[in-house]
Amino acid sequence: MKKPVQDSAFTGLEAAVVLIAFVVVAAVFSYVVLNTGFFVTQKSQEVIYSAVNQADSVLGPIGGVYGVTDPVSGQLVKINFSCRVAFGTTKVDFGRVTVVYTNATVFETLQMDPDTYNPAGCQANSGTWAVYERINSPAPDNQLTSGAEFMISACPSQPPVNDDTIHLEIRPADGVALDITRSVSNLAGTVHRLH
Structure with missing residues (x-):
């Protein structure tokens, strides 16, 4: 007698889709974190330049x-x-x-x-x-x-x-x-x- 085919198995295609989803989410998250870091660095630089400009016109x-x-x-x-x-x-x-x-x-x-x-x-x-x-x-x-x-x-x-x-x-x-x-x-x- 033949065993029935189980549909609950995790196929390679599904694994690939999940892996791609994780990679996309990680890429978007890292982009947001890097962008925030660049923004904060730029603002810090502007504050420093502004402070120098204010201090040098005494x-x-x-x-x-x-x-x-x-x-x-x-x-x-x-x-x-x-x-x-x-x-x-x-x-x-x-x-x-x-x-x-x-x-x-x-x-x-x-x-x-x-x-x-x-x-x-x-x-x-x-x-x-x-x-x-x-x-x-x-x-x-x-x-x-x-x-x-x-x-x-x-x-x-x-x-x-x-x-x-x-x-x-x-x-x-x-x-x-x-x-x-x-x-x-x-x-x-x-x-x-x-x-």
Whole structure:
């Protein structure tokens, strides 16, 4: 008597189909993992380059910080200082710079003078700032480049008083901000070096 044929056996064709399915799934999975790795590496690289670009456009002060008083009221109406970028670094666009002024009672974002460059500086008590002189600047624009110097005047809307501590923060669009903190004392005469 003949044995009946069993249909439950695992044939070579079925094994091949299962093997191909495993290979395809493994290939898709490895593609996804590799793609994710490449994406993460690219993003890490972008973050590093962005950090380097921000760190290399640092503004630095040059010389002292001076206060200019109004001859009639005796109030400090302008704060003058100079700044530059480090040699070999990128330029800073002063058309996109934000200047923040604070003291014990005032927190104020100073508005840019409409011309940005104004040889007279900003107007007293106007709540503005302006570049009033450009030294070694190759072009008459708002770009502070390596080797150049911008002289800036800041005019808070509420002038500081004697024994006040003032703080200016000059924030470029990209890069590290320049912080200037000085004490206002002995306001006698017209121009005072602030310490």
